[in-house]
């Protein structure tokens with residue numbers, strides 16, 4: 431890329447920006463040099479820039495030189511073309527809902543595309559006689575809206591994230607995982623077709639059969655190969671209700687053995703997750719358990735005395751029109767023989783919608799971070815660490831990380847995932863299966879930290895580094911999910927034997943390295 435040109439353009443724009451923003455408080459649409467030909471207008475008032483340089487993590491803040499609010503897919507095509515055809519290409523980041531934690535949707539001195547402004551429709555189609563249904567949905571759409579739209583037809587996607595206020599384009603650029611992943615694969619395994627704008631500004635339809643290289647590159651591709659403007663996602667008949675059960679363990683081996691057992695039975699559970707229960711006061715606890723349950727937990731599993739409490743969480747879907755008389759019996763059979771602590775099993779019966787939307791909407795947190803107002807919010811950060819751990823090392827990992835290193839309260843997820851529905855042609859990276867002969871599963875671990883002060887943030891970053899260092903020194907070949915690395919060696923190690931193909935695909939679909947620079951894969955030294 432022509433960096434000197436970028437600098438000149440950026441300086442010119444910054445000068446213009448300064449003049450314009452200091453002389454007017456209204457929203458300014460700034461026509462830029464290379465963009466003028468295409469009639470592209472950028473916003474760079476303080477509010478636009480602030481949004482585009484903030485994400486859920488609140489750790490990285492990169493200032494773009496403009497923010498683009500497209501009203502059509504061809505607007506985005508024109509934007510990317512204008513960069514690609516310019517002698518001084520500028521970087522472009524699609525911004526979904528800004529739920530990255532390390533600036534992955536930012537574009538320093540480049541253009542951030544606020545995908546939400548596309549606001550395309552959600553269309554459900556299918557064939558009742560063959561029972562095949564799908565939804566065509568814009569990359570900018572939130573999963574909560576996909577759920578609402580498909581439920582109107584009695585249908586729903588099969589693979590989810592825990593949190594639904596994420597965009598389709600954003601999760602498909604990672605993987606999209608939750609307790610359903612073991613049974614249906616990640617969200618990227620449930621896509622039939624996509625429309626993608628490559629880094630050359632070409633709008634291409636791709637699928638397993640048509641332009642498969644682009645299709646597999648984009649799935650889990652961290653935004654490096656194209657901007658997803660439409661995805662066609664598999665739908666199945668939606669259940670109406672859910673039996674949602676939590677069981678507690680104070681022995682990690684029993685806990686993980688039961689988790690593995692439950693995910694190995696097809697036709698049993700519909701969702702299996704697990705987490706560490708550090709205390710009985712956090713919001714995830716209070717929202718599920720009654721005050722009486724909490725008393726019971728405190729009574730039956732008192733002060734932990736060095737051992738942790740683990741919660742195994744399962745869900746079984748059912749349909750009130752069909753299964754009402756059998757569901758309890760089926761569930762009882764499936765949970766029979768599990769080794770949770772006697773008495774520490776709790777259940778709820780809720781609607782399918784409420785189950786999928788159980789986390790609710792946390793977007794006010796992002797808005798508060800953006801506004802920088804309120805008690806201490808300017809320093810609320812989310813130094814999350816998410817990764818996949820080979821199954822063969824999870825017991826050792828539990829002992830060192832969960833038991834010995836993690837000292838603070840927080841939400842810590844840990845559950846196994848079946849490997850078989852992850853297609854190796856996709857860009858996403860999971861642990862190698864040659865670490866152990868029977869690695870048909872791997873574990874996902876999510877350390878979802880919130881830090882409330884600069885000191886707290888430093889402590890948690892130190893702890894994150896300690897965990898990563900432990901894994902590295904003990905040869906535990908973890909793979910980060912929403913990976914973040916600052917140097918090329920680490921990226922190469924992350925991709926392992928897929929690095930060459932990742933690079934080739936970059937050269938093919940985004941040769942000028944325009945897209946999603948905030949991932950820092952091709953910009954790190």
Ligand code: FAD
Pocket residue numbers: 485486523524525526527528529530531534535536545569570590591592593596597598599600601603604605606607608652653656657658659792912946948949
């Ligand atoms: P952004 O953060 O805006 O973008 C993420 C990346 O994708 C950027 O590089 C961006 O440039 C690129 N991108 C965005 N849109 C497009 C597009 N249309 N085409 C191509 N590239 C694009 N993940 C899970 O898998 N499971 C979970 O249960 C889960 N829960 C979460 C809960 C919370 C509270 C948060 C903050 C995150 C969670 N995530 C989860 C992580 C989530 O998948 C990522 O944050 C992801 O980036 C989606 O967020 P987003 O839609 O806001 O995308």
